[in-house]
Each structure stands twice: as C-alpha cells, then as structure tokens.
Amino acid sequence: MKTAGKTPKQTEFETEALPHADLLYNYALRMTNNAADADDLVQETFLKAFRFWDKYEKGTNIRAWLFRIMKNSYINRYRREAKEPDTVDYDEIQNFYTSIRDETADSGGAQEGSFDALLDDDVATAIAGLPEDFRTVVILCDIEGLTYEEIAEFLDCPLGTVRSRLHRGRSLLKVKLTRYAKDRGYAIEG
Amino acid sequence: MNCQECVERITPAVDHYLRGSEKVWFEHHTLHCPPCRQAFESERVIKQFIQQRLPMVALPESLARALSALLREGGYLGVSRVSPYQVVQYQAIPH
Known part of the structure; x- marks a missing residue:
C-alpha cells in the first residue's frame, strides 16, 4: 500500500472523479432512502471506478460513466435482494389516468400548499416508492438539477423518454402524496 | 394548439424548455383552457414541492x-x- 505521495492515477482520479461524489451520494440517498445504504453504494461505486479507471475514455462524460457504475451496483444489490426484477407496475400505470382524473376531481389538482402538512420523510418515502425508472429521472431532474440532455446520456435513452418518464413520475408522486395526506387526515385544498 | 399538443408540452414547460413561438403558443392555450392550465400548475407545484422538501444534501x-x-x-x-x-x-x- 502507498502511504506517501500520489500516483498519476490517484491524482487524476481525485481531480476528475471525486468532485462528483455529491451527485452520486444524493442519487444513492434518494434511491435507497437510507443514509447507510447510500454510503455503502457510493463507496462501492468509487472503488469500482478507481479499479477500472483505465477503462474510462478521457474526455467523455465522467458523470455519466460514474452514474452507470452506481446504477449497476444498485441493481446488483437491490434487485437481487428483492429476488425479482424491479419493474414498472403497469397496473398502477394503467390506472394512472383514472387516478389522476379522480384525484383532480376531488382536489382540483395539486396547488400551492396542498402538501405542506406532510413530513419530509413522507416525501422521501413517496419518491422511494416510485417505480425505478420514474424515480431515477425525478431524482436527477428535480433534486439534482440535471438537464434532459444529460439525463438522456446517463440513461442512454432518447430525450422523449426522459420527458415522458418525468411526467409520469411526477404524476404518480402527486397521487402518492395525495393519498398520504388523506391517510393522515390532512385536508387537501381544493 | 389543441389540448393533446398542449399536454405533450406540459413537462418541458414546467422545466423551462419551451422557447419562442412554442412558448407563446403554450401560454396562450393554458390561459384560455382551464383543464390544461390546471394540469400544468399541478406538475409545476409537484416539482417545486420536491425541490423545497428534498434539497441536495452535502456529502457526509x-x-x-x-x-x-x-x-x-x-x-x-x-x-x-x-x-x-x-x-x-x-x-x-x-x-
């Protein structure tokens, strides 16, 4: 083990990869909804990234490269633990427009202050409960502030897919938050 | 712009991606169409709510x-x- 001085690889990795730890940590935190799991996922991601640093093509999007390593790590950990693929709940999607229409008829849609009584934990749990594909784009766009173009590059998918997943993710989130608020007896302003 | 075309632009409108005539067109439609305006407002509020409640946290x-x-x-x-x-x-x- 080296304890003094840095190799060129270490210096390069420190300069190019480590500054993106914040982005990866926030993604991991919202995907797992657990700080300890997020911590493990970030460490595992950087460990793999460092080991395979020679595979990174210089000048390409380092954030996308790191994100893909993390996403693969997440899949390996959580999908295998669940012993079933994490897929979109198509029944939920199929009922989506009906739900939205019903909720809208009940509440007049989400308005300023509609969910103010909910706790931050409720919001984090609602996001963590979204289907993985929708959760990912909501986290990357609404929490991390990435552009559609960068999200499309991260996920290797068309811009239109990013847009439609965002729309569905936010809409599902609204349904979940409305249910939470009603379950807790909070009035939804109409 | 009809309602279908408007609905397809709600998400990019919320994220401030509409430009020029498309933006004007969208704003004009939502001004005169309460259901589309409500759908836009609803998604805008959700995005804003997420940003307020779950801001980026610093690396521990x-x-x-x-x-x-x-x-x-x-x-x-x-x-x-x-x-x-x-x-x-x-x-x-x-x-």
Missing part, C-alpha cells in the same frame, strides 16, 4: 474521509465490499 464528512482513504490506499481498502460476481457484472457494462 465520514464518507468524504472514507473516499479519501480509498484513494490514498490505491483502491485496496474495502476490497471485501465487492464480490467477484459484481466485478464480472461491471466488466460487462459498455461505457
């Missing part, structure tokens, strides 16, 4: 230290965290 100090140690030790620290299966899986990823 303990994690920053662990990452520095990982780098200092040349990637050998925490070797037991990654199973051979996971490494094989990773090597298969195109990037």
